[in-house]
Amino acid sequence: MEKNSINPWQWQNDRSYVQAVEVIHPSATLYISGQTAIDAHGKSSTGNMETQLIKAIQNLEKIVEEAGFECKNIVRLNIYTTSTDQFFSCFDIFQNWITRHNIQQASTVLEVKRLFETLKIELEATVIK
Known part of the structure; x- marks a missing residue:
């Protein structure tokens, strides 16, 4: 498998994503449903954005590893949030996670009226091998 990032500009680098990802000859593709701050017993978090972001990342990592x-090798990561202001207030947590794993993903952030x-x-992620 070969993976190439396409970035005709530099400004997206500070925002922890790439404009496009080309994948050549992957051996497998994993499409992951949206991961949230739900515990192992199915209970939704009532915590703040930071707490929920950390738990959603942990849940995503668990699926990827299992x-x-x-x-x-996450190549697509869509982020749905009920508040972009709150999400960007703890964006460093997200950026540190991206950096730690050397992820170069195409991304979209969408503010939605409501989640579960x-x-x-x-x-929501797509991962390749």
């Missing part, structure tokens, strides 16, 4: 993939129950953030 499927035998690696976070560094008390949830504030949802991470």
Whole structure:
């Protein structure tokens, strides 16, 4: 598998994503449903955005690892949030996670009116091998 980032500009580098990802000859593709701050018993978090973002990242990592993939091979990551202001107030947590795993993903951030129950953030990913 070969992966190439396409960035005709430099400004997106400070925002922790790439404009496009080309994948050549992947051996497998994993499409992950939106991961949120739900615990192992199915209980939705009532915590703040920071707490929920951390838990959503942990849940996403768990799915990736259990499927035998690696976070560094996330090529698409959509972020749904009930408040972009709150999400960007703890964006450093997201950026540090991206940096730690050397992820170079195409991304879209969408503010939505509502997520399930008390949830504030949802991470939807595509990962390749």
